[in-house]
Amino acid sequence: MNSGLIDSFGREHDYLRVAITDRCNLRCVYCMPIEGVEWKAHENILTFEEIIRIVKIMSGLGVRNVRVTGGEPLLRKGAPNFLNELKNISGIENVTLTTNGILLGEYLNELESAKYTLPDGINISLDALDCERYKRITRCESITPVYILPLINRLLVKQITVKINCVPVSSYNDEEIIPLTELARDKNIIVRFIELMPIGCASDLQCIPGKDVAAIIEKSFGTLVPFDGVTGNGPASYYSLTGFTGKIGFINAITHSFCDTCNRLRLTSEGFLKLCLSNDQYLDLRQLIRGGAGDNEVANIITEFVKNKPRGYKFSECREGMSKIGG
Numbered sequence: 001m002n003s004g005l006i007d008s009f010g011r012e013h014d015y016l017r018v019a020i021t022d023r024c025n026l027r028c029v030y031c032m033p034i035e036g037v038e039w040k041a042h043e044n045i046l047t048f049e050e051i052i053r054i055v056k057i058m059s060g061l062g063v064r065n066v067r068v069t070g071g072e073p074l075l076r077k078g079a080p081n082f083l084n085e086l087k088n089i090s091g092i093e094n095v096t097l098t099t100n101g102i103l104l105g106e107y108l109n110e111l112e113s114a115k116y117t118l119p120d121g122i123n124i125s126l127d128a129l130d131c132e133r134y135k136r137i138t139r140c141e142s143i144t145p146v147y148i149l150p151l152i153n154r155l156l157v158k159q160i161t162v163k164i165n166c167v168p169v170s171s172y173n174d175e176e177i178i179p180l181t182e183l184a185r186d187k188n189i190i191v192r193f194i195e196l197m198p199i200g201c202a203s204d205l206q207c208i209p210g211k212d213v214a215a216i217i218e219k220s221f222g223t224l225v226p227f228d229g230v231t232g233n234g235p236a237s238y239y240s241l242t243g244f245t246g247k248i249g250f251i252n253a254i255t256h257s258f259c260d261t262c263n264r265l266r267l268t269s270e271g272f273l274k275l276c277l278s279n280d281q282y283l284d285l286r287q288l289i290r291g292g293a294g295d296n297e298v299a300n301i302i303t304e305f306v307k308n309k310p311r312g313y314k315f316s317e318c319r320e321g322m323s324k325i326g327g
Protein backbone atom coordinates (compact mmCIF):
# COMPACT_ATOMS: atom_id res chain seq x y z
CA MET A 1 0.00 0.00 0.00
CA ASN A 2 1.25 3.44 -0.92
CA SER A 3 -0.24 5.39 1.98
CA GLY A 4 0.24 8.98 3.00
CA LEU A 5 -1.08 8.12 6.43
CA ILE A 6 2.04 6.87 8.17
CA ASP A 7 2.72 7.59 11.84
CA SER A 8 6.08 8.10 13.53
CA PHE A 9 6.31 4.35 14.25
CA GLY A 10 5.97 3.41 10.58
CA ARG A 11 2.41 2.12 10.80
CA GLU A 12 0.33 2.66 7.66
CA HIS A 13 -3.36 3.43 7.99
CA ASP A 14 -5.79 2.11 5.38
CA TYR A 15 -8.83 1.52 7.59
CA LEU A 16 -11.30 4.22 8.67
CA ARG A 17 -14.19 3.65 11.07
CA VAL A 18 -16.95 6.20 10.51
CA ALA A 19 -19.63 6.82 13.15
CA ILE A 20 -22.64 8.43 11.46
CA THR A 21 -24.71 8.93 14.62
CA ASP A 22 -24.29 8.92 18.37
CA ARG A 23 -27.86 7.65 18.87
CA CYS A 24 -28.81 4.09 19.70
CA ASN A 25 -31.97 2.12 20.36
CA LEU A 26 -30.27 -0.09 22.97
CA ARG A 27 -28.60 0.66 26.29
CA CYS A 28 -25.98 -2.10 26.46
CA VAL A 29 -24.37 -2.28 29.90
CA TYR A 30 -20.81 -1.91 28.56
CA CYS A 31 -21.56 0.96 26.19
CA MET A 32 -24.15 3.42 27.46
CA PRO A 33 -25.64 4.45 30.84
CA ILE A 34 -29.16 3.17 31.44
CA GLU A 35 -30.48 6.75 31.36
CA GLY A 36 -28.79 7.27 28.00
CA VAL A 37 -26.60 10.22 27.06
CA GLU A 38 -27.31 13.71 25.82
CA TRP A 39 -27.61 13.47 22.04
CA LYS A 40 -25.53 15.76 19.88
CA ALA A 41 -27.41 18.62 18.22
CA HIS A 42 -28.21 17.95 14.57
CA GLU A 43 -26.10 20.86 13.36
CA ASN A 44 -23.07 19.43 15.16
CA ILE A 45 -23.25 16.12 13.30
CA LEU A 46 -21.48 15.79 9.97
CA THR A 47 -23.78 15.69 6.97
CA PHE A 48 -23.48 12.70 4.67
CA GLU A 49 -22.04 15.03 2.02
CA GLU A 50 -19.31 16.13 4.44
CA ILE A 51 -18.47 12.53 5.35
CA ILE A 52 -18.28 11.55 1.69
CA ARG A 53 -15.90 14.45 1.08
CA ILE A 54 -13.67 13.39 3.98
CA VAL A 55 -13.61 9.76 2.83
CA LYS A 56 -12.67 10.86 -0.69
CA ILE A 57 -9.80 12.93 0.72
CA MET A 58 -8.62 10.02 2.87
CA SER A 59 -8.96 7.59 -0.02
CA GLY A 60 -6.41 9.77 -1.79
CA LEU A 61 -4.15 9.25 1.22
CA GLY A 62 -4.37 5.47 1.12
CA VAL A 63 -7.54 4.57 3.02
CA ARG A 64 -9.07 1.52 1.33
CA ASN A 65 -11.45 0.12 3.94
CA VAL A 66 -14.37 1.92 5.58
CA ARG A 67 -16.57 0.58 8.37
CA VAL A 68 -19.78 2.45 9.18
CA THR A 69 -20.71 2.46 12.87
CA GLY A 70 -22.67 4.49 15.43
CA GLY A 71 -24.41 4.50 17.88
CA GLU A 72 -26.72 2.44 15.76
CA PRO A 73 -25.99 3.60 12.20
CA LEU A 74 -29.29 2.39 10.73
CA LEU A 75 -31.17 4.84 12.96
CA ARG A 76 -29.96 7.67 10.76
CA LYS A 77 -32.31 8.50 7.91
CA GLY A 78 -30.64 7.99 4.54
CA ALA A 79 -28.06 5.47 5.80
CA PRO A 80 -28.73 2.91 3.00
CA ASN A 81 -28.10 5.50 0.28
CA PHE A 82 -25.02 6.75 2.13
CA LEU A 83 -23.57 3.22 2.24
CA ASN A 84 -24.24 2.94 -1.48
CA GLU A 85 -22.36 6.19 -2.13
CA LEU A 86 -19.38 4.98 -0.10
CA LYS A 87 -19.18 1.88 -2.28
CA ASN A 88 -18.81 4.09 -5.34
CA ILE A 89 -15.89 6.20 -4.08
CA SER A 90 -12.77 5.66 -6.17
CA GLY A 91 -10.08 3.83 -4.21
CA ILE A 92 -12.40 2.45 -1.53
CA GLU A 93 -12.22 -1.33 -1.84
CA ASN A 94 -14.22 -2.51 1.14
CA VAL A 95 -17.30 -1.02 2.83
CA THR A 96 -18.76 -2.73 5.88
CA LEU A 97 -21.42 -2.01 8.48
CA THR A 98 -21.71 -2.71 12.21
CA THR A 99 -25.26 -2.85 13.53
CA ASN A 100 -27.22 -4.30 16.44
CA GLY A 101 -29.55 -5.84 13.86
CA ILE A 102 -32.81 -4.32 15.06
CA LEU A 103 -33.33 -2.28 11.88
CA LEU A 104 -31.43 -4.65 9.61
CA GLY A 105 -34.58 -6.09 8.01
CA GLU A 106 -35.78 -2.62 7.00
CA TYR A 107 -32.33 -1.83 5.61
CA LEU A 108 -32.31 -4.98 3.48
CA ASN A 109 -35.77 -4.16 2.17
CA GLU A 110 -34.65 -0.68 1.09
CA LEU A 111 -31.42 -2.04 -0.34
CA GLU A 112 -33.39 -4.47 -2.51
CA SER A 113 -36.06 -2.02 -3.66
CA ALA A 114 -33.57 0.73 -4.53
CA LYS A 115 -31.08 -1.74 -6.07
CA TYR A 116 -28.23 -0.31 -4.00
CA THR A 117 -24.76 -1.81 -4.22
CA LEU A 118 -24.32 -4.42 -1.51
CA PRO A 119 -21.91 -3.75 1.36
CA ASP A 120 -19.00 -6.17 1.57
CA GLY A 121 -19.78 -7.27 5.08
CA ILE A 122 -22.13 -6.74 8.00
CA ASN A 123 -21.23 -7.25 11.65
CA ILE A 124 -24.13 -7.89 14.01
CA SER A 125 -23.56 -7.09 17.68
CA LEU A 126 -25.27 -9.92 19.52
CA ASP A 127 -24.25 -10.67 23.09
CA ALA A 128 -26.83 -13.31 23.97
CA LEU A 129 -29.31 -15.69 22.35
CA ASP A 130 -31.30 -16.30 25.51
CA CYS A 131 -34.09 -13.71 25.61
CA GLU A 132 -33.75 -12.87 29.29
CA ARG A 133 -29.97 -12.47 29.13
CA TYR A 134 -30.33 -10.40 25.97
CA LYS A 135 -32.79 -8.11 27.71
CA ARG A 136 -30.52 -7.78 30.73
CA ILE A 137 -27.38 -6.90 28.79
CA THR A 138 -29.12 -4.61 26.26
CA ARG A 139 -31.71 -3.24 28.74
CA CYS A 140 -34.28 -3.57 25.97
CA GLU A 141 -37.64 -5.27 26.55
CA SER A 142 -39.15 -4.96 23.07
CA ILE A 143 -36.63 -6.86 20.91
CA THR A 144 -35.34 -10.42 21.19
CA PRO A 145 -32.69 -12.37 19.23
CA VAL A 146 -35.52 -14.39 17.64
CA TYR A 147 -36.21 -11.31 15.52
CA ILE A 148 -32.58 -10.83 14.47
CA LEU A 149 -31.34 -14.36 13.76
CA PRO A 150 -33.42 -15.04 10.57
CA LEU A 151 -31.78 -12.03 8.94
CA ILE A 152 -28.46 -13.89 8.85
CA ASN A 153 -29.79 -16.16 6.11
CA ARG A 154 -30.92 -13.15 4.06
CA LEU A 155 -27.38 -11.78 4.22
CA LEU A 156 -25.77 -15.08 3.29
CA VAL A 157 -28.02 -15.47 0.26
CA LYS A 158 -26.72 -12.10 -0.92
CA GLN A 159 -23.14 -13.34 -0.35
CA ILE A 160 -22.50 -10.67 2.26
CA THR A 161 -19.84 -11.64 4.81
CA VAL A 162 -21.52 -12.00 8.20
CA LYS A 163 -19.78 -11.63 11.55
CA ILE A 164 -21.45 -11.92 14.94
CA ASN A 165 -19.77 -9.79 17.61
CA CYS A 166 -20.09 -10.74 21.27
CA VAL A 167 -18.54 -8.94 24.24
CA PRO A 168 -18.34 -11.48 27.08
CA VAL A 169 -19.10 -9.81 30.41
CA SER A 170 -18.77 -11.74 33.64
CA SER A 171 -22.15 -12.52 35.29
CA TYR A 172 -24.05 -11.23 32.25
CA ASN A 173 -23.46 -13.61 29.36
CA ASP A 174 -20.93 -16.22 30.48
CA GLU A 175 -23.39 -18.98 29.54
CA GLU A 176 -23.88 -17.57 26.04
CA ILE A 177 -20.40 -18.48 24.77
CA ILE A 178 -21.38 -22.02 23.75
CA PRO A 179 -24.75 -21.15 22.11
CA LEU A 180 -23.17 -18.30 20.15
CA THR A 181 -20.29 -20.52 19.00
CA GLU A 182 -22.89 -23.02 17.77
CA LEU A 183 -24.13 -20.44 15.24
CA ALA A 184 -21.00 -21.08 13.19
CA ARG A 185 -21.50 -24.85 13.04
CA ASP A 186 -23.85 -24.97 10.07
CA LYS A 187 -23.59 -21.42 8.71
CA ASN A 188 -20.68 -19.83 6.87
CA ILE A 189 -20.39 -16.98 9.35
CA ILE A 190 -17.77 -15.78 11.81
CA VAL A 191 -18.57 -15.59 15.50
CA ARG A 192 -16.16 -13.24 17.29
CA PHE A 193 -15.56 -12.71 20.98
CA ILE A 194 -14.25 -9.24 21.87
CA GLU A 195 -12.58 -8.48 25.16
CA LEU A 196 -14.36 -5.82 27.18
CA MET A 197 -12.56 -2.47 27.02
CA PRO A 198 -12.49 -0.70 30.40
CA ILE A 199 -13.75 2.70 29.29
CA GLY A 200 -16.85 4.65 30.30
CA CYS A 201 -19.52 2.56 32.04
CA ALA A 202 -17.61 -0.62 31.10
CA SER A 203 -14.91 0.24 33.64
CA ASP A 204 -17.17 -1.10 36.39
CA LEU A 205 -17.68 -4.47 34.69
CA GLN A 206 -15.50 -7.58 34.68
CA CYS A 207 -13.93 -8.77 31.46
CA ILE A 208 -13.82 -12.45 30.52
CA PRO A 209 -10.36 -12.82 28.94
CA GLY A 210 -10.18 -14.27 25.46
CA LYS A 211 -8.10 -17.23 26.66
CA ASP A 212 -10.87 -18.17 29.08
CA VAL A 213 -13.47 -17.94 26.31
CA ALA A 214 -11.26 -20.13 24.11
CA ALA A 215 -10.92 -22.71 26.89
CA ILE A 216 -14.70 -22.89 27.26
CA ILE A 217 -15.10 -23.40 23.51
CA GLU A 218 -12.41 -26.06 23.30
CA LYS A 219 -13.90 -28.00 26.21
CA SER A 220 -17.12 -28.40 24.23
CA PHE A 221 -15.98 -28.47 20.60
CA GLY A 222 -12.34 -29.54 20.51
CA THR A 223 -9.15 -27.77 19.48
CA LEU A 224 -9.29 -24.33 17.91
CA VAL A 225 -7.07 -24.52 14.82
CA PRO A 226 -5.53 -21.21 13.63
CA PHE A 227 -7.00 -20.03 10.33
CA ASP A 228 -4.73 -17.95 8.10
CA GLY A 229 -7.28 -17.01 5.45
CA VAL A 230 -8.17 -13.36 4.95
CA THR A 231 -11.36 -12.58 6.88
CA GLY A 232 -11.23 -8.84 7.35
CA ASN A 233 -9.15 -5.72 7.86
CA GLY A 234 -9.10 -5.57 11.64
CA PRO A 235 -7.11 -7.13 14.49
CA ALA A 236 -9.03 -10.37 15.07
CA SER A 237 -7.38 -13.80 15.14
CA TYR A 238 -9.46 -16.54 13.52
CA TYR A 239 -9.81 -20.27 14.13
CA SER A 240 -11.51 -23.32 12.68
CA LEU A 241 -13.31 -26.07 14.58
CA THR A 242 -13.76 -29.62 13.34
CA GLY A 243 -17.22 -30.05 11.86
CA PHE A 244 -17.90 -26.30 11.68
CA THR A 245 -18.75 -24.49 8.46
CA GLY A 246 -17.94 -21.04 9.87
CA LYS A 247 -15.06 -19.64 11.88
CA ILE A 248 -14.45 -18.37 15.42
CA GLY A 249 -12.62 -15.10 16.03
CA PHE A 250 -11.04 -13.36 19.01
CA ILE A 251 -10.19 -9.70 19.51
CA ASN A 252 -8.08 -9.72 22.66
CA ALA A 253 -7.24 -6.04 22.88
CA ILE A 254 -6.60 -6.10 26.62
CA THR A 255 -4.62 -9.30 27.17
CA HIS A 256 -2.81 -9.29 23.81
CA SER A 257 -2.28 -5.77 22.55
CA PHE A 258 -2.13 -5.39 18.77
CA CYS A 259 -1.08 -1.72 18.82
CA ASP A 260 2.14 -2.41 16.91
CA THR A 261 0.15 -3.36 13.81
CA CYS A 262 -2.75 -0.93 14.21
CA ASN A 263 -3.99 0.40 10.87
CA ARG A 264 -7.16 2.14 12.07
CA LEU A 265 -8.42 5.69 12.41
CA ARG A 266 -11.83 6.79 13.72
CA LEU A 267 -14.13 9.56 12.58
CA THR A 268 -16.79 10.45 15.15
CA SER A 269 -20.27 11.60 14.19
CA GLU A 270 -19.26 15.17 15.12
CA GLY A 271 -16.35 15.08 12.70
CA PHE A 272 -13.49 14.49 15.12
CA LEU A 273 -10.72 12.31 13.67
CA LYS A 274 -9.32 10.16 16.47
CA LEU A 275 -6.01 8.33 16.34
CA CYS A 276 -6.77 5.77 19.04
CA LEU A 277 -9.83 4.48 20.84
CA SER A 278 -8.29 5.21 24.22
CA ASN A 279 -6.77 8.59 23.43
CA ASP A 280 -8.68 11.87 23.71
CA GLN A 281 -6.54 13.67 21.11
CA TYR A 282 -8.54 14.56 18.01
CA LEU A 283 -8.56 16.65 14.84
CA ASP A 284 -11.71 18.71 14.27
CA LEU A 285 -12.44 18.05 10.60
CA ARG A 286 -15.91 19.56 10.87
CA GLN A 287 -14.42 22.93 11.74
CA LEU A 288 -11.87 22.61 8.96
CA ILE A 289 -14.27 21.83 6.13
CA ARG A 290 -17.02 24.19 7.31
CA GLY A 291 -14.37 26.87 7.65
CA GLY A 292 -13.59 26.70 3.97
CA ALA A 293 -10.42 24.58 3.91
CA GLY A 294 -9.68 23.04 0.51
CA ASP A 295 -9.16 19.32 -0.05
CA ASN A 296 -5.37 19.61 -0.32
CA GLU A 297 -5.18 21.62 2.90
CA VAL A 298 -7.34 19.09 4.73
CA ALA A 299 -5.24 16.21 3.35
CA ASN A 300 -2.00 17.82 4.51
CA ILE A 301 -3.37 18.51 8.00
CA ILE A 302 -4.64 14.92 8.33
CA THR A 303 -1.28 13.57 7.20
CA GLU A 304 0.58 15.60 9.82
CA PHE A 305 -1.94 14.71 12.52
CA VAL A 306 -1.59 10.96 11.94
CA LYS A 307 2.15 11.20 12.53
CA ASN A 308 1.34 11.91 16.19
CA LYS A 309 -0.48 8.64 16.83
CA PRO A 310 0.57 7.17 20.20
CA ARG A 311 2.49 3.92 20.28
CA GLY A 312 -0.20 2.12 22.26
CA TYR A 313 -3.46 2.54 24.14
CA LYS A 314 -3.76 3.96 27.64
CA PHE A 315 -7.35 3.44 28.73
CA SER A 316 -6.68 5.44 31.90
CA GLU A 317 -6.46 8.53 29.68
CA CYS A 318 -9.82 7.96 27.99
CA ARG A 319 -12.59 10.11 29.47
CA GLU A 320 -15.31 9.13 27.00
CA GLY A 321 -17.40 6.00 26.71
CA MET A 322 -17.81 3.86 23.59
CA SER A 323 -21.18 5.42 22.77
CA LYS A 324 -19.54 8.83 22.29
CA ILE A 325 -16.45 7.64 20.43
CA GLY A 326 -18.16 5.30 17.98
CA GLY A 327 -18.19 1.52 18.00
